[in-house]
């Protein structure tokens with residue numbers, strides 16, 4: 297996964313990282329991104345809870 301220096305409060309749920317960042321308009325956004333090399337799972341969410349839920353329910357195909 298590419299480095300995301302703007303991420304704050306990064307946590308890991310299994311292979312998935314959840315990070316909070318601000319979009320171009322200064323609004324909080326939340327991303328869930330899998331760190332497995334061949335997975336490519338990466339999704340943005342409006343709420344931290346939704347991002348963490350997606351991370352917890354992610355079924356990694358690269359494992």
Ligand SMILES: [Zn+2]
Nearest residue numbers: 330332335356
């Ligand atoms: Zn994955």
